Amino acid sequence: MKIMVIAIYLLMELFEYFLVYLNYKNRNAPLPDNVKDVYDEETYAKQKAYEMDNLRLGIVSGLLGLAVTLVVLGFDLHSVFFYMLGIESMYLRVYFMFIMVALISLPLGIIFGAIKTFKIEAKYGFNKSTVGTFIGDIIKEQLISAVLMLGLISLFMLLHGAIGNMVFVAFFFVLVAVMLFIIFFFHFFSKLFNKFVPIEEGELKDRIDELSLRTGFPVKKIFSMDGSKRSTKANAYFAGFGRNRVIVLYDTLIEKCTVDEIIAVLAHEIGHAKKRHTLMSAPLRFGAMAILLLVGYFVVNQVSISTAFGFSELNIAFNFLILTIFVSPIFALWSIPVSAVSRAFEYDADKFVAEHASSEALISALKKLHRDSYANLTPHPFVVLVQYSHPPLTQRIAALYPEEKS
Ligand SMILES: [Zn+2]
Numbered sequence: 577m578k579i580m581v582i583a584i585y586l587l588m589e590l591f592e593y594f595l596v597y598l599n600y601k602n603r604n605a606p607l608p609d610n611v612k613d614v615y616d617e618e619t620y621a622k623q624k625a626y627e628m629d630n631l632r633l634g635i636v637s638g639l640l641g642l643a644v645t646l647v648v649l650g651f652d653l654h655s656v657f658f659y660m661l662g663i664e665s666m667y668l669r670v671y672f673m674f675i676m677v678a679l680i681s682l683p684l685g686i687i688f689g690a691i692k693t694f695k696i697e698a699k700y701g702f703n704k705s706t707v708g709t710f711i712g713d714i715i716k717e718q719l720i721s722a723v724l725m726l727g728l729i730s731l732f733m734l735l736h737g738a739i740g741n742m743v744f745v746a747f748f749f750v751l752v753a754v755m756l757f758i759i760f761f762f763h764f765f766s767k768l769f770n771k772f773v774p775i776e777e778g779e780l781k782d783r784i785d786e787l788s789l790r791t792g793f794p795v796k797k798i799f800s801m802d803g804s805k806r807s808t809k810a811n812a813y814f815a816g817f818g819r820n821r822v823i824v825l826y827d828t829l830i831e832k833c834t835v836d837e838i839i840a841v842l843a844h845e846i847g848h849a850k851k852r853h854t855l856m857s858a859p860l861r862f863g864a865m866a867i868l869l870l871v872g873y874f875v876v877n878q879v880s881i882s883t884a885f886g887f888s889e890l891n892i893a894f895n896f897l898i899l900t901i902f903v904s905p906i907f908a909l910w911s912i913p914v915s916a917v918s919r920a921f922e923y924d925a926d927k928f929v930a931e932h933a934s935s936e937a938l939i940s941a942l943k944k945l946h947r948d949s950y951a952n953l954t955p956h957p958f959v960v961l962v963q964y965s966h967p968p969l970t971q972r973i974a975a976l977y978p979e980e981k982s
Contacts, residue, residue, distance in 0.1 A: 577884035581901055582649055588904045589642055595963065598956035600631060605954040608970040610977075614943050614953060614978050622700065623950040629696045653677060654894050669732070670893040671726055678722070686714060697807065700950065706808040715767055728754070729893055733914030736892055741877070744869045749867040759854060762815045763822045772799040772824065781837050787839055791932055793846045798823045800830055809949040814845040817854050832948060837941035840933045847928025853921040857901035860914050867910065871903045872896070900915075911962060918965040923975050935976045942969055 607614075608906055615623055620654045648654070655686065657676040658669050697703035705713075731750060735743040759763075766772070775798060788795035803811065803826030810829035816822055823845045830838060845876070848854070875881065875895055882891040885898075929938045944954065946969055955968055 577878075577880050578649070578977040581881070581898060582646070583882070584648070584905065585901050586642075587910065588901075589638070590660055591908065593638070595956075595959045596631065597958050599952065603627065603952075607953055610973045611946075611953050611970045612948050615970070618886055619947065624673060624728070624954075626696070626700050626950045627952060629699070630692075633688065633692060637684065640684055641681065644684060648677060648680060649885065653680070653903055654897070655886030655891075658887065664804065667730060667810070667941050670729060670733070673893070674726060674729070675722070678718075680711065682718070689714070698879055702808050702949070703806075704808060709805060710747070713769065720765070720768075723752075729896060732896055733893060736876075741873065744873045744876075747872075748865055748965070751905070752862055753869070755861060760816060760818065760820050763820060766801075766815075766824075769852075770805065771802045772822075774798075775800055775825075775830075780830070780838060783835055783839050784842065787843060787846070787933065789966065791843070791846050791850060793823070793849055798842070799827070800825050800827050803828045804831075810945055812841050812845055814848040814854075821849055823849065829945070832944060833941050836934060837944070840929050840935075840938035841941050843929045843933035844925045844938060846932070847919065847925035848933065850928065851921070851924055852947040853925070855919070857914075860917060864907065864910055864914075866901070867906055868903055871906065872899050875899050875902050908962065915961070915963060915965055919960075919967045922966050922972065926972055926976055930976060939973055939976065
């Protein structure tokens, strides 16, 4: 059983490296005509160097992460920590096991995160983050994920004890509720990391008011965010649902783009909101949870999984944790339709721009954003198929101007 778990884990790691390799192999593919003007020669050379630096870092950090996981699994460290304290409470032992295993891989995450931010991003002039912000982010992220993870595992153990295998049905609703909670309160959590202010009065504000009136998206839900606190890279997003919907424009986007371009990007986000893309993609996310719990039904109660990793009896918390390895191949397949739907929504939101703002302005904004973040313009089609939530730029442009297909 132990061999099987480790084999699945290694196979999925290999698959990740295969995707990285495909993009690497495709790095010198000729640029399609409609994106040839994104980079000049000098910038394109820098973009390639940036990709290579990230690739090298990714391989080294990935291999070390893999080594750590193999040590943790190979030496049964979960059960070692579980029995270490000799305390009575099952819950406290499980918490200790989770926290200790997380602490083992945390230093790697911090070190490679720091190298990425302060070496690579800084080398290419992207980084704006200070050491204080960087450390603050890690502490906040770790606290949020620890509370969420330990809360969920406690609830799972509690329900498993109370209602037995019905826990898998009940937990479907728990996970759906948690997912809706996170989407609904996304903006609330974002405020822990960034500042959000209304758009300043002026030409841009007037144009936004006009667009808001025309498309029916409430203007008081449109904010500027201090993205410049961490990076020069620009972005915009739509989040939440119901009365918690917001559209966020990074201050870096407002700084870099013309008013027409900002309006086009904003129209794209309003398109996501108006066409209810968050709601429409919900069934696919619910599907993922159903898969997780279906596989969970077969994995969590398997005594042989716990005993293979040093436990003397069934440990549902450990089996629940190891479930992530068992579902990873299915989730990799599941991500194909999920990404396809997400890419279809991007085309759909772009179409909204063509109807309510300017396609030209959207294209020039997208080109600017791709250039200013050294984005990869020639991802391998297979990687796009299995992973990309956004279509490659050349395809988005082609979709807006089908007659000028490159
Ligand atoms: Zn979008």
